[in-house]
Amino acid sequence: MGTISAAAEAGTSTGAERLLRVLAGHGVHTVFGLPGVHNLAVWEAAREHGPRLVGVRHEQAAVYAADGYARASGRLGVAVVTTGPGAANTLGATGEAMASGSPVLVVATDIPSSLRRPGVYRGVLHETRDQRAMFLPVVKDAWQVPGAADLAGLTDRAARLALAAPRGPVYLGVPTDFLSAEVGTDPLPPVAAAEHDECSDADLDRAVAELSSARRPLVWAGGGALRSGAGAEVAVLAERIGAPVVTTYGGRGLIPVDHPYAVHGPVHLPEVGRLWDEADVVVAVGTDFDGMMTQNWAMPAPQRLVSVNVDRADASKNYRPDVLLAGDARRVLARLVAALPEREIDSDLAERLAALNAEVRKAVLAEEPQAAQLLDVLDAVLPPDAVLVADMCIPGYWLGGFHRVRRPRGFAYPVGWGTLGFSFPAALGAALGGTGRAVSVCGDGGFLFACGELATAAQERLPVTVVLVDDGGYGMLRFDQANAGHPYFGVDLHTPDFVALARAFGVDAAVVDGFGSEFAVRLTEFVAADGPNVLVVRAALTPPPTTSPRWYRRR
Structure with a gap:
């Protein structure tokens, strides 16, 4: 100062x-x-x-x-x-x-x-x-x-x-x-903390009754749970009621990936979607059930719904809850789990979910082997304190659905509004707000939205690694045109030599083909380095089942 x-x-x-x-x-x-x-x-x-x-x-x-x-x-x-x-x-x-x-x-x-x-x-x-x-x-x-x-x-x-x-x-x-x-320079007058509705004891008793009688419960946890810091409470709730935990894009990393009830895939896969279909009670924590997660509400309304949300309107706008517990997720869940009896981990459920998670990984490998390689390398290489920031691009879609996020706030994804070009500039901030290196995964199209920020990364010496997947255009839009039976038009891009571009800003850069062993070696070097760097990966991936043209549910 x-x-x-x-x-x-x-x-x-x-x-x-x-x-x-x-x-x-x-x-x-x-x-x-x-x-x-x-x-x-x-x-x-x-x-x-x-x-x-x-x-x-x-x-x-x-x-x-x-x-x-x-x-x-x-x-x-x-x-x-x-x-x-x-x-x-x-x-x-x-x-x-x-x-x-x-x-x-x-x-x-x-x-x-x-x-x-x-x-x-x-x-x-x-x-x-x-x-x-x-x-x-x-x-x-x-x-x-x-x-x-x-x-x-x-x-x-x-x-x-x-x-x-x-x-x-x-x-x-x-x-x-x-x-x-x-x-x-007079001091500011004190401002009272914002007050929010808190659930009544009667509402809490109704929720306890619903969950105590549930035979196939499911916990659906979103970004509100993560922002509240309710990960531990969500994990305990799942244990008390014997429920799988599905997280939304905004809730990734909420509970540990090795929790026996953690589901490692999205509901856009039929294997995972069955958990929703079979559930007799869904506990929704900090979520509004948006269109991207529900396949534009093609998922049927749950048999019974208990919702925990700080915003009553937000909790009720898409699926109407049978019991609404209004208030901060962490505080409300602390009260809820205190009212539920303790129970041992259900080994049968844990085994079923372990088999489901293995099935999800096999599905990824069958769908797109390159995506499976990318996920495996990131699992092996990313430091525990890294923040992964994905863009609206095909590699980002795979990460949003299937990356095993190891801690809260370890993953950022722009699916809220779906803004292309988010990843690289957001990673600049994540590198300063997080505890370690920020790793941006983007496509060649999205990176060009903000390639001038290489100057920012270089000037500030920010710990940012860019994994730039170059398929020469807008890969998702190519898929959309091909899916509609149209020839490609307007989706192929004239792109620069990205390595030369990065080096012109004084940023270290390299290029590899695909997500194999050379990618793993280079990424290991880059995330351990000081300052910014860019790793260009020449690869073209097919979109995952989480993208709207591939949703298996339709209204």
């Missing part, structure tokens, strides 16, 4: 300094952003006092990086961008954060308040008619700071809202003149 400014010694500070101090109070030590004429005061304040401000090459990457940081750490991710087009560039990434429940604060400057004329578009540099309104569909809430004196209070409020369950992004618009204005 730098020296305190003369203004601060006099009992005042600039708005930018106050903004960063409030964020520091929320544990923010790293901010991602791109400087512009309207937000340079934030850069100056960060230079003097911190936090670490990581400059990216595109505003969308700033929010993706903040999202990756939030997913890997569980803390608030912050992106600071400039006015108008800079703010607009973040919308795709902000929508992904909203769909995936990531606590991200987007701070965007706006034109000077002295130049704004209400209801009139004047043509000021970077002016929009209503910048805040652009964000409303993709955030929990959005505020435009009305005066310099309000900046600290609204920053605090926005950070609290982003972190409050159910988590999600928040927008804060700040007229640029408020950043350089002198403001007071």
